[in-house]
Amino acid sequence: MARRTASLLTHWSARVFSVEFNGAPDYFAIQDKHRGEPAPQVFRKVQSSDRCYSLLVCSSDRIRRAKFYAELKDKLLRSLPAECELSPMSSFLPHVKDSLIKGYFLKANPGDSLPTERLLRDLIQSESLLVCSYLKCENSRQWTQRLWTHTGSSVMSKEYCVVPTDAPDYHPSTLNIINSDVFYSFEEAHQVLRKCGDIIPEATSVLELLPSRAEARSKPDFPVIVIEGLDATGKTTLTQSLRDTLGAVLLPSPPQCLSPWRARFDQEPPLIRRAFYALGNYITAEQIVQEGMKTPVIVDRYWHSTASYAIATAVSGPPCNLPAEGSEVYRWPRDLLQPSLVVLLTLDPEERKRRLRDRGQGKTEEEQELDHNQLFRLKVEEAYRRISGPACVTVDAGPSADQVLQQVLILIRDKCQL
Ligand SMILES: Nc1ncnc2c1ncn2[C@@H]1O[C@H](COP(=O)(O)OP(=O)(O)OP(=O)(O)O)[C@@H](O)[C@H]1O
Numbered sequence: 001m002a003r004r005t006a007s008l009l010t011h012w013s014a015r016v017f018s019v020e021f022n023g024a025p026d027y028f029a030i031q032d033k034h035r036g037e038p039a040p041q042v043f044r045k046v047q048s049s050d051r052c053y054s055l056l057v058c059s060s061d062r063i064r065r066a067k068f069y070a071e072l073k074d075k076l077l078r079s080l081p082a083e084c085e086l087s088p089m090s091s092f093l094p095h096v097k098d099s100l101i102k103g104y105f106l107k108a109n110p111g112d113s114l115p116t117e118r119l120l121r122d123l124i125q126s127e128s129l130l131v132c133s134y135l136k137c138e139n140s141r142q143w144t145q146r147l148w149t150h151t152g153s154s155v156m157s158k159e160y161c162v163v164p165t166d167a168p169d170y171h172p173s174t175l176n177i178i179n180s181d182v183f184y185s186f187e188e189a190h191q192v193l194r195k196c197g198d199i200i201p202e203a204t205s206v207l208e209l210l211p212s213r214a215e216a217r218s219k220p221d222f223p224v225i226v227i228e229g230l231d232a233t234g235k236t237t238l239t240q241s242l243r244d245t246l247g248a249v250l251l252p253s254p255p256q257c258l259s260p261w262r263a264r265f266d267q268e269p270p271l272i273r274r275a276f277y278a279l280g281n282y283i284t285a286e287q288i289v290q291e292g293m294k295t296p297v298i299v300d301r302y303w304h305s306t307a308s309y310a311i312a313t314a315v316s317g318p319p320c321n322l323p324a325e326g327s328e329v330y331r332w333p334r335d336l337l338q339p340s341l342v343v344l345l346t347l348d349p350e351e352r353k354r355r356l357r358d359r360g361q362g363k364t365e366e367e368q369e370l371d372h373n374q375l376f377r378l379k380v381e382e383a384y385r386r387i388s389g390p391a392c393v394t395v396d397a398g399p400s401a402d403q404v405l406q407q408v409l410i411l412i413r414d415k416c417q418l
Protein backbone atom coordinates (compact mmCIF):
# COMPACT_ATOMS: atom_id res chain seq x y z
CA MET A 1 0.00 0.00 0.00
CA ALA A 2 1.37 3.44 -0.91
CA ARG A 3 3.00 5.41 1.94
CA ARG A 4 0.44 8.21 1.80
CA THR A 5 -2.48 5.76 1.93
CA ALA A 6 -0.96 4.07 4.96
CA SER A 7 -0.49 7.34 6.83
CA LEU A 8 -3.99 8.42 5.87
CA LEU A 9 -5.41 5.26 7.39
CA THR A 10 -3.35 5.67 10.57
CA HIS A 11 -5.00 9.02 11.16
CA TRP A 12 -8.37 8.01 9.72
CA SER A 13 -10.47 8.69 12.81
CA ALA A 14 -8.67 12.00 13.54
CA ARG A 15 -9.57 13.28 10.08
CA VAL A 16 -12.25 15.79 9.23
CA PHE A 17 -14.18 15.43 5.98
CA SER A 18 -15.55 18.39 4.07
CA VAL A 19 -18.09 18.35 1.25
CA GLU A 20 -18.83 21.53 -0.68
CA PHE A 21 -22.24 22.34 -2.14
CA ASN A 22 -22.39 25.58 -4.15
CA GLY A 23 -19.17 26.76 -2.50
CA ALA A 24 -20.47 26.23 1.07
CA PRO A 25 -18.66 23.47 2.98
CA ASP A 26 -20.22 21.05 5.44
CA TYR A 27 -17.83 19.28 7.84
CA PHE A 28 -18.12 15.84 9.37
CA ALA A 29 -15.95 13.39 11.30
CA ILE A 30 -16.12 9.68 12.01
CA GLN A 31 -16.21 7.75 15.26
CA ASP A 32 -16.57 4.14 16.37
CA LYS A 33 -20.06 4.34 17.86
CA HIS A 34 -23.06 6.53 17.45
CA ARG A 35 -23.82 8.54 20.55
CA GLY A 36 -27.15 9.87 19.39
CA GLU A 37 -25.72 12.73 17.27
CA PRO A 38 -27.79 13.94 14.32
CA ALA A 39 -26.53 13.18 10.81
CA PRO A 40 -24.20 15.82 9.29
CA GLN A 41 -25.95 18.46 7.19
CA VAL A 42 -24.73 16.96 3.91
CA PHE A 43 -26.63 13.70 4.59
CA ARG A 44 -29.78 15.44 5.72
CA LYS A 45 -30.16 16.71 2.14
CA VAL A 46 -29.90 13.19 0.73
CA GLN A 47 -32.89 10.84 0.24
CA SER A 48 -32.46 7.76 2.42
CA SER A 49 -32.62 5.50 -0.65
CA ASP A 50 -29.78 7.42 -2.40
CA ARG A 51 -26.24 6.07 -2.37
CA CYS A 52 -23.32 8.31 -1.47
CA TYR A 53 -19.62 7.72 -2.08
CA SER A 54 -16.40 9.58 -1.48
CA LEU A 55 -13.28 9.30 -3.61
CA LEU A 56 -10.06 10.66 -2.11
CA VAL A 57 -6.90 10.96 -4.21
CA CYS A 58 -3.99 9.90 -2.06
CA SER A 59 -0.97 8.80 -4.11
CA SER A 60 2.33 9.39 -2.31
CA ASP A 61 3.80 10.90 -5.50
CA ARG A 62 2.57 14.51 -5.64
CA ILE A 63 2.95 14.84 -9.42
CA ARG A 64 0.85 11.71 -9.99
CA ARG A 65 -1.61 12.88 -7.37
CA ALA A 66 -2.06 16.27 -9.04
CA LYS A 67 -2.47 14.73 -12.51
CA PHE A 68 -4.82 12.00 -11.29
CA TYR A 69 -7.03 14.48 -9.38
CA ALA A 70 -7.39 16.63 -12.49
CA GLU A 71 -8.17 13.62 -14.71
CA LEU A 72 -10.56 12.05 -12.23
CA LYS A 73 -13.20 14.75 -12.55
CA ASP A 74 -13.23 14.43 -16.36
CA LYS A 75 -13.42 10.66 -16.07
CA LEU A 76 -16.31 10.79 -13.57
CA LEU A 77 -18.24 13.35 -15.59
CA ARG A 78 -17.77 11.26 -18.74
CA SER A 79 -18.65 7.90 -17.21
CA LEU A 80 -21.18 8.43 -14.45
CA PRO A 81 -24.93 8.29 -15.08
CA ALA A 82 -26.16 11.81 -15.87
CA GLU A 83 -28.23 12.11 -12.67
CA CYS A 84 -25.24 11.51 -10.40
CA GLU A 85 -24.28 14.60 -8.42
CA LEU A 86 -20.59 15.36 -8.01
CA SER A 87 -19.28 17.77 -5.35
CA PRO A 88 -15.74 18.72 -4.33
CA MET A 89 -14.68 16.93 -1.17
CA SER A 90 -11.58 16.91 1.01
CA SER A 91 -10.24 15.30 4.12
CA PHE A 92 -7.68 16.86 6.47
CA LEU A 93 -6.16 16.91 9.93
CA PRO A 94 -7.02 20.31 11.41
CA HIS A 95 -3.90 22.47 11.97
CA VAL A 96 -1.64 19.92 10.23
CA LYS A 97 0.13 21.39 7.22
CA ASP A 98 0.10 19.38 4.01
CA SER A 99 -2.56 17.01 5.38
CA LEU A 100 -5.26 17.98 2.87
CA ILE A 101 -6.41 15.20 0.56
CA LYS A 102 -8.73 16.21 -2.25
CA GLY A 103 -11.44 14.25 -3.95
CA TYR A 104 -15.12 14.11 -4.82
CA PHE A 105 -18.38 13.22 -3.15
CA LEU A 106 -20.95 11.40 -5.28
CA LYS A 107 -24.64 11.08 -4.80
CA ALA A 108 -26.39 8.45 -6.96
CA ASN A 109 -30.06 7.53 -7.30
CA PRO A 110 -30.78 3.92 -6.25
CA GLY A 111 -31.27 3.01 -9.92
CA ASP A 112 -27.80 4.34 -10.76
CA SER A 113 -25.92 2.65 -7.97
CA LEU A 114 -25.00 -0.45 -10.02
CA PRO A 115 -23.20 1.38 -12.85
CA THR A 116 -21.71 3.80 -10.32
CA GLU A 117 -20.26 1.00 -8.19
CA ARG A 118 -18.98 -0.78 -11.29
CA LEU A 119 -17.04 2.38 -12.21
CA LEU A 120 -15.75 2.84 -8.67
CA ARG A 121 -14.52 -0.80 -8.58
CA ASP A 122 -12.54 -0.10 -11.75
CA LEU A 123 -11.13 3.13 -10.38
CA ILE A 124 -10.15 1.67 -7.02
CA GLN A 125 -7.68 -0.62 -8.79
CA SER A 126 -5.55 2.50 -8.93
CA GLU A 127 -3.43 2.78 -5.79
CA SER A 128 -4.13 6.49 -5.81
CA LEU A 129 -7.72 6.28 -4.74
CA LEU A 130 -9.54 5.66 -1.46
CA VAL A 131 -13.24 4.97 -1.88
CA CYS A 132 -15.87 5.04 0.87
CA SER A 133 -19.56 4.42 0.67
CA TYR A 134 -22.13 5.93 2.99
CA LEU A 135 -25.26 4.12 4.11
CA LYS A 136 -28.19 5.18 6.21
CA CYS A 137 -28.67 2.98 9.29
CA GLU A 138 -31.94 1.10 9.30
CA ASN A 139 -34.58 2.57 11.62
CA SER A 140 -32.46 5.61 12.40
CA ARG A 141 -31.49 8.86 10.77
CA GLN A 142 -27.79 8.17 11.25
CA TRP A 143 -25.24 7.30 8.57
CA THR A 144 -22.16 5.09 8.47
CA GLN A 145 -19.00 5.27 6.39
CA ARG A 146 -17.39 2.11 4.98
CA LEU A 147 -13.92 2.14 3.53
CA TRP A 148 -13.56 -0.06 0.46
CA THR A 149 -10.67 -2.47 0.12
CA HIS A 150 -8.41 -2.34 -2.89
CA THR A 151 -10.15 -5.24 -4.56
CA GLY A 152 -13.36 -3.28 -4.44
CA SER A 153 -15.25 -6.51 -3.97
CA SER A 154 -15.96 -6.13 -0.27
CA VAL A 155 -15.79 -3.49 2.40
CA MET A 156 -13.29 -3.32 5.24
CA SER A 157 -14.48 -4.91 8.42
CA LYS A 158 -14.46 -1.61 10.22
CA GLU A 159 -17.48 0.58 9.87
CA TYR A 160 -17.51 4.14 11.17
CA CYS A 161 -20.31 6.41 12.29
CA VAL A 162 -20.58 9.75 10.59
CA VAL A 163 -21.08 12.77 12.89
CA PRO A 164 -21.19 16.53 12.34
CA THR A 165 -18.19 18.56 13.43
CA ASP A 166 -17.36 22.28 13.73
CA ALA A 167 -15.75 24.25 10.93
CA PRO A 168 -11.96 24.29 11.44
CA ASP A 169 -10.15 27.50 12.52
CA TYR A 170 -8.39 27.67 9.14
CA HIS A 171 -10.06 26.83 5.87
CA PRO A 172 -8.74 23.37 4.83
CA SER A 173 -7.67 24.56 1.38
CA THR A 174 -5.01 26.75 3.06
CA LEU A 175 -3.22 23.72 4.57
CA ASN A 176 -1.42 22.64 1.40
CA ILE A 177 -0.57 25.98 -0.27
CA ILE A 178 3.14 26.01 0.59
CA ASN A 179 5.14 24.15 -2.06
CA SER A 180 2.02 22.86 -3.79
CA ASP A 181 0.59 26.15 -5.06
CA VAL A 182 3.23 28.69 -4.08
CA PHE A 183 6.96 27.99 -4.09
CA TYR A 184 9.28 29.91 -1.81
CA SER A 185 12.61 28.96 -3.36
CA PHE A 186 14.08 28.21 -6.76
CA GLU A 187 14.90 24.68 -5.64
CA GLU A 188 11.30 23.82 -4.63
CA ALA A 189 9.85 24.88 -7.99
CA HIS A 190 12.77 23.38 -9.92
CA GLN A 191 12.19 20.01 -8.23
CA VAL A 192 8.59 19.88 -9.55
CA LEU A 193 9.64 20.51 -13.15
CA ARG A 194 12.53 18.04 -12.87
CA LYS A 195 10.14 15.35 -11.64
CA CYS A 196 7.60 15.84 -14.40
CA GLY A 197 10.15 15.67 -17.22
CA ASP A 198 9.11 12.12 -18.09
CA ILE A 199 5.40 12.96 -18.49
CA ILE A 200 5.80 16.50 -19.86
CA PRO A 201 8.73 16.62 -22.32
CA GLU A 202 8.41 20.43 -22.52
CA ALA A 203 9.57 20.64 -18.88
CA THR A 204 13.08 19.70 -20.01
CA SER A 205 13.17 22.61 -22.46
CA VAL A 206 12.08 24.99 -19.69
CA LEU A 207 14.74 23.63 -17.32
CA GLU A 208 17.40 24.36 -19.95
CA LEU A 209 16.44 28.07 -19.94
CA LEU A 210 16.86 28.51 -16.19
CA PRO A 211 19.75 30.31 -14.55
CA SER A 212 22.30 27.98 -13.00
CA ARG A 213 21.79 29.46 -9.55
CA ALA A 214 18.90 31.43 -8.11
CA GLU A 215 20.64 33.78 -5.74
CA ALA A 216 21.48 37.02 -7.53
CA ARG A 217 25.23 37.51 -7.27
CA SER A 218 24.88 41.28 -7.39
CA LYS A 219 22.15 43.85 -6.86
CA PRO A 220 21.25 46.14 -9.76
CA ASP A 221 22.57 49.71 -9.47
CA PHE A 222 19.34 51.23 -10.82
CA PRO A 223 15.82 51.06 -9.38
CA VAL A 224 13.56 48.13 -10.28
CA ILE A 225 9.85 49.00 -10.45
CA VAL A 226 7.19 46.28 -10.75
CA ILE A 227 3.67 47.10 -11.95
CA GLU A 228 0.96 44.68 -10.80
CA GLY A 229 -2.82 44.42 -11.13
CA LEU A 230 -5.67 42.39 -12.56
CA ASP A 231 -5.92 42.21 -16.33
CA ALA A 232 -7.05 45.43 -18.09
CA THR A 233 -6.12 47.65 -15.15
CA GLY A 234 -3.63 49.44 -17.44
CA LYS A 235 -0.30 47.68 -16.74
CA THR A 236 0.80 47.58 -20.39
CA THR A 237 -0.18 51.22 -20.95
CA LEU A 238 1.62 52.38 -17.79
CA THR A 239 4.75 50.24 -18.14
CA GLN A 240 5.30 51.46 -21.71
CA SER A 241 4.90 55.09 -20.63
CA LEU A 242 7.29 54.57 -17.71
CA ARG A 243 9.83 52.98 -20.04
CA ASP A 244 9.65 55.98 -22.40
CA THR A 245 9.64 58.62 -19.66
CA LEU A 246 12.45 57.15 -17.58
CA GLY A 247 14.54 55.75 -20.43
CA ALA A 248 14.11 52.40 -18.71
CA VAL A 249 14.14 48.81 -19.92
CA LEU A 250 10.75 47.07 -19.85
CA LEU A 251 10.64 43.37 -18.98
CA PRO A 252 7.46 41.33 -19.41
CA SER A 253 6.68 38.49 -17.03
CA PRO A 254 6.61 35.58 -17.63
CA PRO A 255 9.72 36.31 -19.73
CA GLN A 256 9.52 36.19 -23.52
CA CYS A 257 11.71 33.06 -23.70
CA LEU A 258 8.96 31.06 -21.93
CA SER A 259 6.23 32.07 -24.43
CA PRO A 260 6.48 28.86 -26.51
CA TRP A 261 5.72 26.76 -23.40
CA ARG A 262 3.17 28.89 -21.58
CA ALA A 263 -0.01 27.51 -23.17
CA ARG A 264 1.24 23.97 -22.53
CA PHE A 265 1.78 24.61 -18.81
CA ASP A 266 -1.51 26.50 -18.49
CA GLN A 267 -3.25 23.15 -19.17
CA GLU A 268 -1.51 21.46 -16.26
CA PRO A 269 -2.80 21.11 -12.68
CA PRO A 270 -1.82 23.89 -10.22
CA LEU A 271 1.27 22.11 -8.82
CA ILE A 272 2.98 22.05 -12.24
CA ARG A 273 1.51 25.24 -13.65
CA ARG A 274 2.51 27.33 -10.63
CA ALA A 275 6.02 25.86 -10.55
CA PHE A 276 6.38 26.99 -14.19
CA TYR A 277 5.36 30.58 -13.36
CA ALA A 278 7.52 30.61 -10.21
CA LEU A 279 10.58 29.63 -12.25
CA GLY A 280 9.77 32.35 -14.80
CA ASN A 281 10.38 34.91 -12.04
CA TYR A 282 13.94 33.63 -11.56
CA ILE A 283 14.63 34.12 -15.28
CA THR A 284 13.18 37.63 -14.98
CA ALA A 285 15.37 38.25 -11.90
CA GLU A 286 18.46 37.38 -13.91
CA GLN A 287 17.40 39.76 -16.69
CA ILE A 288 16.72 42.47 -14.08
CA VAL A 289 20.26 42.17 -12.72
CA GLN A 290 21.77 42.41 -16.21
CA GLU A 291 19.70 45.39 -17.34
CA GLY A 292 19.60 47.10 -13.95
CA MET A 293 23.35 47.72 -14.07
CA LYS A 294 22.75 50.08 -17.01
CA THR A 295 19.27 51.64 -16.64
CA PRO A 296 16.14 51.61 -14.45
CA VAL A 297 14.02 48.50 -15.01
CA ILE A 298 10.22 48.33 -15.28
CA VAL A 299 8.66 44.87 -14.85
CA ASP A 300 5.11 43.98 -15.97
CA ARG A 301 4.02 41.45 -13.26
CA TYR A 302 6.40 39.51 -11.01
CA TRP A 303 6.16 37.56 -7.77
CA HIS A 304 2.99 39.28 -6.46
CA SER A 305 1.08 37.96 -9.50
CA THR A 306 2.49 34.46 -9.16
CA ALA A 307 1.56 34.14 -5.50
CA SER A 308 -1.79 36.01 -5.58
CA TYR A 309 -3.32 34.09 -8.50
CA ALA A 310 -2.09 30.80 -7.03
CA ILE A 311 -3.47 31.51 -3.56
CA ALA A 312 -6.81 32.79 -4.90
CA THR A 313 -7.22 29.65 -7.01
CA ALA A 314 -6.23 27.28 -4.22
CA VAL A 315 -8.56 28.77 -1.62
CA SER A 316 -12.20 28.04 -2.34
CA GLY A 317 -15.09 30.25 -1.26
CA PRO A 318 -15.03 33.91 -0.18
CA PRO A 319 -11.97 36.08 0.69
CA CYS A 320 -12.48 35.42 4.43
CA ASN A 321 -11.17 31.88 3.75
CA LEU A 322 -7.76 33.29 2.73
CA PRO A 323 -4.88 32.75 5.16
CA ALA A 324 -4.86 35.65 7.64
CA GLU A 325 -2.74 38.75 7.06
CA GLY A 326 0.81 38.07 8.27
CA SER A 327 0.62 34.35 7.37
CA GLU A 328 3.85 32.81 6.09
CA VAL A 329 1.98 32.13 2.85
CA TYR A 330 2.42 35.83 1.92
CA ARG A 331 6.19 35.97 2.45
CA TRP A 332 8.68 36.76 -0.32
CA PRO A 333 10.89 33.83 -1.51
CA ARG A 334 14.23 34.06 0.27
CA ASP A 335 16.28 33.67 -2.90
CA LEU A 336 14.31 35.89 -5.31
CA LEU A 337 15.58 39.39 -6.15
CA GLN A 338 13.44 42.06 -4.46
CA PRO A 339 12.35 45.07 -6.51
CA SER A 340 12.71 48.64 -5.24
CA LEU A 341 8.99 49.35 -5.61
CA VAL A 342 5.83 47.36 -6.42
CA VAL A 343 2.80 49.35 -7.63
CA LEU A 344 -0.61 47.67 -7.59
CA LEU A 345 -3.10 49.21 -10.02
CA THR A 346 -6.69 48.91 -8.79
CA LEU A 347 -9.81 49.69 -10.77
CA ASP A 348 -13.53 49.84 -10.20
CA PRO A 349 -14.87 46.45 -11.49
CA GLU A 350 -17.33 48.08 -13.91
CA GLU A 351 -14.62 50.28 -15.44
CA ARG A 352 -12.35 47.22 -15.71
CA LYS A 353 -15.08 45.34 -17.58
CA ARG A 354 -15.62 48.35 -19.87
CA ARG A 355 -11.90 48.44 -20.71
CA LEU A 356 -11.91 44.68 -21.32
CA ARG A 357 -14.89 45.03 -23.66
CA ASP A 358 -13.31 47.96 -25.52
CA ARG A 359 -10.08 46.06 -25.94
CA GLY A 360 -12.03 43.12 -27.34
CA GLN A 361 -9.15 40.62 -27.32
CA GLY A 362 -9.39 36.91 -26.60
CA LYS A 363 -9.08 36.05 -22.94
CA THR A 364 -7.27 33.26 -21.13
CA GLU A 365 -9.38 30.94 -19.01
CA GLU A 366 -8.13 32.60 -15.85
CA GLU A 367 -9.09 36.03 -17.21
CA GLN A 368 -12.58 34.75 -18.01
CA GLU A 369 -12.77 33.40 -14.48
CA LEU A 370 -11.89 36.87 -13.16
CA ASP A 371 -14.72 38.27 -15.21
CA HIS A 372 -17.34 35.79 -14.10
CA ASN A 373 -16.24 35.17 -10.58
CA GLN A 374 -16.30 38.21 -8.39
CA LEU A 375 -15.06 36.21 -5.39
CA PHE A 376 -11.97 35.11 -7.27
CA ARG A 377 -11.17 38.73 -8.24
CA LEU A 378 -11.58 39.88 -4.63
CA LYS A 379 -9.30 37.09 -3.41
CA VAL A 380 -6.59 37.95 -5.97
CA GLU A 381 -6.68 41.63 -4.95
CA GLU A 382 -6.66 40.82 -1.24
CA ALA A 383 -3.74 38.42 -1.63
CA TYR A 384 -1.85 41.14 -3.59
CA ARG A 385 -2.32 43.50 -0.64
CA ARG A 386 -1.16 40.95 1.94
CA ILE A 387 2.12 39.97 0.29
CA SER A 388 5.12 41.47 2.03
CA GLY A 389 8.84 41.94 1.44
CA PRO A 390 8.22 44.32 -0.45
CA ALA A 391 4.52 45.07 0.00
CA CYS A 392 2.79 46.80 -2.90
CA VAL A 393 1.73 50.44 -3.01
CA THR A 394 -1.83 50.76 -4.34
CA VAL A 395 -2.63 53.30 -7.05
CA ASP A 396 -6.13 53.98 -8.38
CA ALA A 397 -5.97 53.34 -12.13
CA GLY A 398 -9.35 55.02 -12.76
CA PRO A 399 -8.05 58.47 -13.83
CA SER A 400 -6.65 59.10 -17.33
CA ALA A 401 -3.53 57.22 -18.43
CA ASP A 402 -1.46 60.40 -18.08
CA GLN A 403 -2.73 61.10 -14.55
CA VAL A 404 -1.90 57.55 -13.50
CA LEU A 405 1.57 57.93 -15.00
CA GLN A 406 2.18 61.20 -13.13
CA GLN A 407 1.10 59.63 -9.85
CA VAL A 408 3.41 56.67 -10.29
CA LEU A 409 6.31 58.96 -11.27
CA ILE A 410 5.86 60.83 -7.97
CA LEU A 411 5.96 57.50 -6.11
CA ILE A 412 9.11 56.45 -7.94
CA ARG A 413 10.81 59.76 -7.16
CA ASP A 414 9.82 59.45 -3.48
CA LYS A 415 10.73 55.82 -2.97
CA CYS A 416 13.55 55.27 -5.43
CA GLN A 417 15.20 58.71 -5.50
CA LEU A 418 14.98 58.73 -9.29
N1 LIG B 1 -5.92 55.13 -17.39
C1 LIG B 1 -6.65 54.65 -18.38
N2 LIG B 1 -7.84 55.18 -18.68
C2 LIG B 1 -8.62 54.65 -19.66
N3 LIG B 1 -8.28 53.56 -20.40
C3 LIG B 1 -7.11 52.99 -20.13
C4 LIG B 1 -6.22 53.48 -19.12
N4 LIG B 1 -5.15 52.68 -19.08
C5 LIG B 1 -5.33 51.73 -20.01
N5 LIG B 1 -6.50 51.93 -20.66
C6 LIG B 1 -7.08 51.07 -21.72
O1 LIG B 1 -7.60 49.90 -21.06
C7 LIG B 1 -7.32 48.74 -21.81
C8 LIG B 1 -6.48 47.80 -20.95
O2 LIG B 1 -5.21 48.40 -20.68
P1 LIG B 1 -3.86 47.58 -20.68
O3 LIG B 1 -3.79 46.68 -21.87
O4 LIG B 1 -2.76 48.57 -20.49
O5 LIG B 1 -4.11 46.71 -19.37
P2 LIG B 1 -3.26 45.49 -18.78
O6 LIG B 1 -3.34 45.62 -17.30
O7 LIG B 1 -1.89 45.47 -19.38
O8 LIG B 1 -4.07 44.23 -19.26
P3 LIG B 1 -3.53 42.69 -19.38
O9 LIG B 1 -2.95 42.31 -18.07
O10 LIG B 1 -4.78 41.93 -19.68
O11 LIG B 1 -2.53 42.68 -20.50
C9 LIG B 1 -6.59 49.20 -23.06
O12 LIG B 1 -7.54 49.30 -24.11
C10 LIG B 1 -6.03 50.57 -22.70
O13 LIG B 1 -5.91 51.41 -23.82
Ligand SMILES: Nc1ccn([C@H]2C[C@H](O)[C@@H](COP(=O)(O)O)O2)c(=O)n1
Pocket residue numbers: 231253254277278280281301302303305306307309364366367
Ligand atom coordinates in the same frame (compact mmCIF):
# COMPACT_ATOMS: atom_id res chain seq x y z
N1 LIG C 1 5.02 36.56 -12.97
C1 LIG C 1 3.80 36.02 -13.31
C2 LIG C 1 3.07 36.49 -14.39
C3 LIG C 1 1.87 35.94 -14.68
N2 LIG C 1 1.37 34.93 -13.91
C4 LIG C 1 0.06 34.31 -14.22
C5 LIG C 1 -1.06 34.80 -13.34
C6 LIG C 1 -2.24 34.73 -14.26
O1 LIG C 1 -2.68 33.39 -14.33
C7 LIG C 1 -1.69 35.07 -15.62
C8 LIG C 1 -1.81 36.55 -15.91
O2 LIG C 1 -0.93 36.90 -16.92
P1 LIG C 1 -1.39 37.83 -18.18
O3 LIG C 1 -2.70 37.28 -18.65
O4 LIG C 1 -1.49 39.22 -17.68
O5 LIG C 1 -0.28 37.69 -19.18
O6 LIG C 1 -0.33 34.64 -15.55
C9 LIG C 1 2.12 34.47 -12.86
O7 LIG C 1 1.67 33.51 -12.17
N3 LIG C 1 3.32 35.03 -12.58
